[in-house]
Every structure is written in C-alpha cells, then in structure tokens.
Amino acid sequence: MSNSFKALTLVNQAITRLEEGLLKRSLRINEKACDVDAVVGDRALKTFCSNDYLGLANHPALVTALSDGAQKYGVGSGASHLISGHSRAHELLENQLARFQSAHIPNARALFFSTGYMANLTAITGLIGLANKGEAHIYSAALNHASLIDGVRLASSQHQALVTIFDHLDLASLEKDLSKDTSSLKLIVIDGVFSMDGDLAPLNSLLQLANQYDALLMVDDAHGFGVLGEKGHGILEYLDLHSERLIYIGTLGKAAGVSGAFICAADSFIEWLIQKGRPYIYTTATSPAIAHAVSKSLDLIEGIEGKTRRKHLDELIKLWNEEMVFSCWQKASSSSAIQPVIIGSNAHALQAAKLLDAAGYWIPAIRPPTVPEGKARLRITFSANHTVDDVKELIQTLQKIESSMLVEGVSL
Known part of the structure; x- marks a missing residue:
C-alpha cells in the first residue's frame, strides 16, 4: 500500500508553502x-497579547x-435552544444583556451564542434572509473581522x-453608493473597535447614513463591550447612540x-433570528x-469593580501613548486596549517577537492574511491586571529591541 495519496501530498505541499x-x-x-x-x-x-482586557478571566x-x-x-444543556436546551440561566442572562443595551436600542432583546463567530453568521445571514433573493445589499468595512467577512460571503451566496x-x-x-441603492x-x-488597529468605527456618521438611506447598522463590539462606556456597556453607551436600526453584537470571552x-x-429582529x-x-x-458565570461577570462589569478596572486600564493606555516612542516602527492611532506596533515584513515581525520572547514577553507576530501584506506587526494588548511598572518595562524593552534591530540593518 502506498504511504501517500493525493490529498496528503497536497496538504503537505500547502504547509511547506506556508513555512516558506x-x-x-x-x-x-x-x-x-x-x-x-x-x-x-x-x-x-x-x-x-490576551483579550482579557479587564483581567476577569481568572477572577475568583x-x-x-x-x-x-x-x-x-449541571454541565451540558442537552439540546438546541428550541428543543429543550434553553435553561433559566440562559433566559436570565439574555434579559440582563438586553438591559445593558436598552437605553440605546428600543424594545431591546438579546440572544446568547456559544461564540462570536456564530453570532455574526446568524445575524448577517438571518437579516439578509428578510429580503427576496437578489434584493439585499450588504456594505462591509474593509478591515472587518473574519467572522463578519465569512457571514457576508455566506449571505451573499x-x-x-x-x-x-x-x-x-x-x-x-x-x-455615494447608498444614495443610488434601490435595494x-x-x-x-x-x-x-477594529481588532488589529485598535481604532473606533465612526458610528455616529454611519448611523446618520443608515437613517438617511434606510439601512440597518450592524456593529460587532467584540473589543468594546465591557471596556467602553461609563458602565462598560460598550460602544453604543460610549458614543451615546440610539436607534431601532442598530444590530449589536457583543463578545463575552474577552x-x-x-x-x-x-x-x-x-x-422583532431577534424573534426573526430565532x-x-x-x-x-x-x-x-x-x-x-x-x-x-457570564451573569456574574456582567455584575462585576457594571459595578464599582468594573469601573475601577476600566479606569486603571485607561491609565495604562495613556501611559503607553505618552511614553512609547519609536525611531522607525509605527504606532497606530488607538485609544483602545489594542495598541499595534507595525513593523512591516513577516521576517522582521517574527524576529521582534522572538527577541521579545527571549526577554520574557509573550507578544506574537501578526502576519497576513490577518493583516495586509507589508503590515506585519506586534499586536500589544493591555489588561487591567497589568501594572504601571509592567508597561514601563515593556516600553524600555521594545525600545532596546528596535535599536538592536536597526543596528543590524533591520528596518521598515
């Protein structure tokens, strides 16, 4: 019997190309x-490098x-929600999540999912299914997360x-495109909040366009929920947005x-998605x-502890923005907990990550297709569990690594 077959050969060749x-x-x-x-x-x-922005993942x-x-x-739910898997715990959580957004979405109702990926697939394909085939138009931001992109592709198909x-x-x-759209x-x-650049979407302007041209506005607030807003309710609270046109996606694992x-x-939209x-x-x-457990997390986010943690996180972000200065590498314009350092080539980003690892830091290199070609980077994220000294020591280490790589002739 042959030790190889066509599919195995193809996959090994594909992995080799990734390595090269x-x-x-x-x-x-x-x-x-x-x-x-x-x-x-x-x-x-x-x-x-973690998305545990408030440092709650191991909270007692x-x-x-x-x-x-x-x-x-018990441990398992035993079935899908519409069969027998919808427990009192799910119902209480969904009511709590709806209350978080009720000041911004009239008649708010929430639907709980196992992952953000599944929530995005459900929202996009389900909402587009309201229209007859060929009569819907999706406008998707170029730097959207993979789950949004895949939801758009599936809905289009x-x-x-x-x-x-x-x-x-x-x-x-x-x-211009919306003004001509008769869909x-x-x-x-x-x-x-864009996951690789850390900047906030211009939602005020987008909601104005949605109102003017009769569109729905779907916002994936994976990196804003819990962090943004006085109560941690997310970007709708932070920007004080209000509309029945808003479809809000929040992540509970960050x-x-x-x-x-x-x-x-x-x-009505939630009922349709069900x-x-x-x-x-x-x-x-x-x-x-x-x-x-998520219900308890929401209590912490909304309470005094959540407010204290957000305040400390903001102080760390401010410290970084004020004191982190590079000679050649580029900082992004970000006020969020996501602070990318754009290095350029895959090889240089990998080298920087390797040197950081040797210095005792876990900050992976982010490369295409996650980011555009030539924009490989270090995606640095802050947690409320970091200290001021942690951030200052990181700044010093990064400056030393950049200097050493420049001496060796490594630059953008």
Whole structure:
C-alpha cells in the first residue's frame, strides 16, 4: 500500500508553502490560568497579547459562579435552544444583556451564542434572509473581522445579496453608493473597535447614513463591550447612540472573561433570528453553567469593580501613548486596549517577537492574511491586571529591541 495519496501530498505541499512564506503558525501551551503571567514549557512569560482586557478571566468570583452554575444546572444543556436546551440561566442572562443595551436600542432583546463567530453568521445571514433573493445589499468595512467577512460571503451566496466593501476612514464613497441603492434591504456591517488597529468605527456618521438611506447598522463590539462606556456597556453607551436600526453584537470571552457572545436588537429582529437563524437553530445550547458565570461577570462589569478596572486600564493606555516612542516602527492611532506596533515584513515581525520572547514577553507576530501584506506587526494588548511598572518595562524593552534591530540593518 502506498504511504501517500493525493490529498496528503497536497496538504503537505500547502504547509511547506506556508513555512516558506513565514506564515505557518503554531500552538503554545500555557500551563497557568489566563492572566498577565503565563508559563510556557518551564519559562515564565509576561503576556501582552490576551483579550482579557479587564483581567476577569481568572477572577475568583467568576470561578465560584461557574462552579455554582454547574451545581445548579449541571454541565451540558442537552439540546438546541428550541428543543429543550434553553435553561433559566440562559433566559436570565439574555434579559440582563438586553438591559445593558436598552437605553440605546428600543424594545431591546438579546440572544446568547456559544461564540462570536456564530453570532455574526446568524445575524448577517438571518437579516439578509428578510429580503427576496437578489434584493439585499450588504456594505462591509474593509478591515472587518473574519467572522463578519465569512457571514457576508455566506449571505451573499445563500441569498444572492450584493456586496460592497468600503473604507471606514472614507465614508464619502459609501454615501455615494447608498444614495443610488434601490435595494429593499440594506445592511451596513462594521467592527466597533477594529481588532488589529485598535481604532473606533465612526458610528455616529454611519448611523446618520443608515437613517438617511434606510439601512440597518450592524456593529460587532467584540473589543468594546465591557471596556467602553461609563458602565462598560460598550460602544453604543460610549458614543451615546440610539436607534431601532442598530444590530449589536457583543463578545463575552474577552473583557467579560468567560465565553460566548450575543446579538441584541429590537425584539422583532431577534424573534426573526430565532425562527430563521440557522447557526442558532441547529446548534446545541451553551452550557447553562457558562451562562450563569457570564451573569456574574456582567455584575462585576457594571459595578464599582468594573469601573475601577476600566479606569486603571485607561491609565495604562495613556501611559503607553505618552511614553512609547519609536525611531522607525509605527504606532497606530488607538485609544483602545489594542495598541499595534507595525513593523512591516513577516521576517522582521517574527524576529521582534522572538527577541521579545527571549526577554520574557509573550507578544506574537501578526502576519497576513490577518493583516495586509507589508503590515506585519506586534499586536500589544493591555489588561487591567497589568501594572504601571509592567508597561514601563515593556516600553524600555521594545525600545532596546528596535535599536538592536536597526543596528543590524533591520528596518521598515
């Protein structure tokens, strides 16, 4: 029998091409709970790459809540939500999530999902399904997250929807396209905080366009929920937005420190997604113990502790923006917890990440296709569990590494 067959040959060749292009990724095993300190192998590393922005992932109150939830509701849900998997824990969580956005979305209702990816697929394909085939038009920001992109592609394929990609920093062309659009359903899709650049979407202007040209505005606030706003309710609170046209997606595995995601919209839209959102209908419901733990996380986010953690996080971001100065590398214009350092080539970004690892830091190099060609970077993220000294030491280390690479002739 042959030791090889065509598919195996093809996959090995494809992996080799990734290696040659410095695009192959690898898993690293963290021996500790998620926090700013990790252990990989036998080495202690300071992490500046997690999305645990408020430092809640290993919070004792959430650990206890997860245990309590398992004791009360068991471990599994047993079925999809529409069969028998929708527990009291899910219902209470969804009511709590809806209340978070009720000041911004009239008649708000929420739907809980196991992942943000599934929430985005459900929202986009389900909403586009409101129109007859070929009568919907999706406007998607160029730098949107992969889950939004895949949702748009799936909706386009399933419903023959038109798709226009727009630059969120130049809305003139978007307005021009909207002004000529006669589609029965128009959906603008955008990240609230862009995951690789850290900048905020111009949602005030986009909502004005949505109102003017009768479109829905869908916002994936994965990196804003829990962090932005006085109460941590997210970008709608932060920008004081109000409209029934808003479709809000929040993630619960980042600042909330647990897992899952949700869609929040006017009641009628949520009811439609329950009836026609295929990823929701045909997926086993998330463990009710998880939902119970998320509810406790929401209490922390909205309370005094959440406010204290957001204040400290803002202080760290301000310190970085004031004191981190590069000779050649580029900082992005970001006021969020995401602070990318754009280096350029894959090889140079990998070298910088390797030198950081040797210095005791876990900050991976981010390369295409996650970011555009020639824009490989270090994606630095801050947590409320970092200290001022942590950030100052990181700044000093990065400056030394950049200087050493420039001496060796490495530059953009």
